[in-house]
Amino acid sequence: MRTIFTAEMSELADDLEAMAKHVKVAIDRANEALLTRNVELAQAVIAEDAELDRLEATVDERCVMLIAQQQPVSIDLRTIITSLRMSASLERMGDLAQHIAEVARRSYPESAVPEHFTQKFTDLAQAASEAAGALVELAKTRDLNTAAEIVEDDDNLDRLHSEIYGELVSDGYDGSHQETLNVALMARYYERFGDHAVSVSRRVVYLVTGDHSHDGGKI
Amino acid sequence: MRTIFTAEMSELADDLEAMAKHVKVAIDRANEALLTRNVELAQAVIAEDAELDRLEATVDERCVMLIAQQQPVSIDLRTIITSLRMSASLERMGDLAQHIAEVARRSYPESAVPEHFTQKFTDLAQAASEAAGALVELAKTRDLNTAAEIVEDDDNLDRLHSEIYGELVSDGYDGSHQETLNVALMARYYERFGDHAVSVSRRVVYLVTGDHSHDGGKI
Numbered sequence: 526m527r528t529i530f531t532a533e534m535s536e537l538a539d540d541l542e543a544m545a546k547h548v549k550v551a552i553d554r555a556n557e558a559l560l561t562r563n564v565e566l567a568q569a570v571i572a573e574d575a576e577l578d579r580l581e582a583t584v585d586e587r588c589v590m591l592i593a594q595q596q597p598v599s600i601d602l603r604t605i606i607t608s609l610r611m612s613a614s615l616e617r618m619g620d621l622a623q624h625i626a627e628v629a630r631r632s633y634p635e636s637a638v639p640e641h642f643t644q645k646f647t648d649l650a651q652a653a654s655e656a657a658g659a660l661v662e663l664a665k666t667r668d669l670n671t672a673a674e675i676v677e678d679d680d681n682l683d684r685l686h687s688e689i690y691g692e693l694v695s696d697g698y699d700g701s702h703q704e705t706l707n708v709a710l711m712a713r714y715y716e717r718f719g720d721h722a723v724s725v726s727r728r729v730v731y732l733v734t735g736d737h738s739h740d741g742g743k744i
Numbered sequence: 745m746r747t748i749f750t751a752e753m754s755e756l757a758d759d760l761e762a763m764a765k766h767v768k769v770a771i772d773r774a775n776e777a778l779l780t781r782n783v784e785l786a787q788a789v790i791a792e793d794a795e796l797d798r799l800e801a802t803v804d805e806r807c808v809m810l811i812a813q814q815q816p817v818s819i820d821l822r823t824i825i826t827s828l829r830m831s832a833s834l835e836r837m838g839d840l841a842q843h844i845a846e847v848a849r850r851s852y853p854e855s856a857v858p859e860h861f862t863q864k865f866t867d868l869a870q871a872a873s874e875a876a877g878a879l880v881e882l883a884k885t886r887d888l889n890t891a892a893e894i895v896e897d898d899d900n901l902d903r904l905h906s907e908i909y910g911e912l913v914s915d916g917y918d919g920s921h922q923e924t925l926n927v928a929l930m931a932r933y934y935e936r937f938g939d940h941a942v943s944v945s946r947r948v949v950y951l952v953t954g955d956h957s958h959d960g961g962k963i
Contacts, residue, residue, distance in 0.1 A: 589825055596815040606808055609828065694922045703913045705924045710932070 530595045533587065537608055540584045542664040544615040545725075547577045549657040551622035552718065556650035558626050559711070560643075564633040570626035577619035584612040603735075607728045614721040614728075618657070621718045628711055637711065639704045645689050649715040652681040656722040663726055667733050672726040682719035686712045749814050752806065756827055759803045761883040763834040764944075766796045768876040770841035771937065775869035777845050778930070779862075783852040789845035796838035803831040822954075826947045833940040833947075837876070840937045847930055856930065858923045864908050868934040871900040875941040882945055886952050891945040901938035905931045 551570050558567035588605045591597065597605060628637045638646045656678035663671040689712040692698055693705055700708070770789050777786035807824045810816065816824060847856045857865045875897035882890040908931040911917055912924055919927070 589821070592811060592825070593817055593821055598812055602808070602812055606811070606828070609825070610832075613829075613832070690925065693925055698921060700921075702917060702919070702924050705921050706909065706912055706928050709925050709928055713929070713932075 530591070530597070530601075533591055533595075534601065534604065537584065537587055537591070537605070538664070540580060540587065541608060541611055541615070542661065544577060544580045544584065544612060545657070545661045545664045547573075547580065548615055548618045548622065549654070549661050551577070551619050552625075552650075552653050552657045555622040555625040555629070556654060559629040559637060560647060560650060562629070562633060562636050564630055567626040567630040567633070571623055571630065574619050574623045577616055581612045581616040584608060604732055607732050611725050611728050614725045615660075618718055618721045618725075621714045621721070624714050625711055628707055628714075632707060637707045639700050639708065641700070642689065642692075642708055645685055645692075646711070649682060649685050649712065652678045652685065653715050653718050656682070656719055660722055660725055663729050667729060669730060669733060672730050675722050675726040679719035679723045682716050686716035749810070749816070749820075752810055752814075753820065753823065756803065756806055756810070756824070757883070759799060759806065760827060760830055760834070761880065763796060763799045763803065763831060764876070764880045764883045766792075766799065767834055767837045767841065768873070768880050770796070770838050771844075771869075771872050771876045774841040774844040774848070775873060778848040778856060779866060779869060781848070781852060781855050783849055786845040786849040786852070790842055790849065793838050793842045796835055800831045800835040803827060807831075823951055826951050830944050830947050833944045834879075837937055837940045837944075840933045840940070843933050844930055847926055851926060856926045858919050858927065860919070861908065861911075861927055864904055864911075865930070868901060868904050868931065871897045871904065872934050872937050875901070875938055879941055879944055882948050886948060888949060888952060891949050894941050894945040898938035898942045901935050905935035 551573065554566050554570045557563060558570060588609050591605055592602070595601075631637070656675050659671045659674045659678065662668070663675070689708060693700075693709060770792065773785050773789045776782060777789060807828045810824055811821070814820075850856070875894050878890045878893045878897065881887070882894070908927060912919075912928060
């Protein structure tokens with residue numbers, strides 16, 4: 526019984542790592558679709574989000590089965606409940622990558638990013654990609670230094686989001702309403718992406734250290 | 745032991761009902777703050793969100809304790825895991841009410857809603873308030889007809905959101921960038937509020953019927 530349980534717990538960790546990898550691919554493709562006006566790539570991101578939803582359902586089912594059949598306690602129970610929360614955040618990160626791809630697709634053959642904002646969105650794309658990459662690393666290694674990197678990426682996303690909003694309402698700005706709408710929404714998608722990355726990383730820290738003071742007291 | 749467990753399960757249901765009530769108050773106040781330029785009320789919504797976060801932490805803690813100490817199976821386990829998910833959605837609904845209040849506060853003494861959009865936002869406010877009221881009712885009665893009402897409210901929120909975005913990019917529209925930004929963001933907050941309401945109601949349906957075909961297969 527114990528051996529089956531250990532194998533199941535290891536598969537749970539693999540599933541979460543697979544979800545993190547999927548998110549990394551999705552955000553990288555969404556970034557490229559956005560910055561290079563690649564509508565086929567945008568389409569691919571949108572189509573492949575269903576796979577992430579399927580992975581989330583697998584994780585959730587495995588967690589419920591593990592609790593029901595194995596009645597785990599202490600650290601194992603903590604891992605399972607935390608995994609449930611992580612799968613929800615990773616699924617949401619995939620949705621946000623999908624939303625970015627949708628804006629890119631809707632704007633095609635125009636770019637969804639007005640020329641004036643190219644650098645800011647290049648930086649947003651970079652920070653989001655780094656955060657997703659660090660999540661994959663964290664899922665693999667549980668190295669807590671990686672969690673600190675994710676917080677830094679999130680700080681960059683917050684700063685860029687806030688700078689972009691400042692520009693949108695500044696006197697000099699003269700974009701069209703459609704441009705304003707695209708820029709505002711996408712900046713917000715990136716910003717939320719960073720929030721979820723931090724949330725996942727804090728749960729990993731909690732699992733490794735048992736300390737959830739980094740997570741507002743939440744598991 | 746069984747009696748303590750039953751009492752704990754009943755308190756869990758009470759906590760979720762309290763969270764739903766808190767969300768209803770928050771969205772009603774945020775609506776009023778927004779539509780009547782009441783900055784004190786906006787401030788109150790923002791300040792009181794911490795209480796909802798505290799309630800969420802209480803629910804989560806109770807769920808983990810219940811699983812660890814009581815090793816529940818079958819329907820009880822399903823209820824506990826579903827409660828964890830519901831508390832996360834309710835907490836997020838509170839955040840969205842808070843975001844609406846933040847836009848109202850930031851715009852003060854101006855209204856965050858341009859005159860042209862007053863009717864649309866009155867309708868958004870109405871639909872969101874109804875959805876939150878139906879959630880309180882659903883938490884109390886578990887009457888599945890209430891779940892259908894929430895889907896209808898969400899359809900209204902989606903339609904209004906989409907109509908507003910259509911107007912923002914139409915030729916006739918000539919609002920300022922700040923107005924465009926406020927309108928776009930708040931319409932999205934309302935739309936997301938509806939999504940979470942539907943998510944909570946589907947989980948209640950799942951608890952009552954055991955049928956999660958309404959929930960995309962997710963618990």
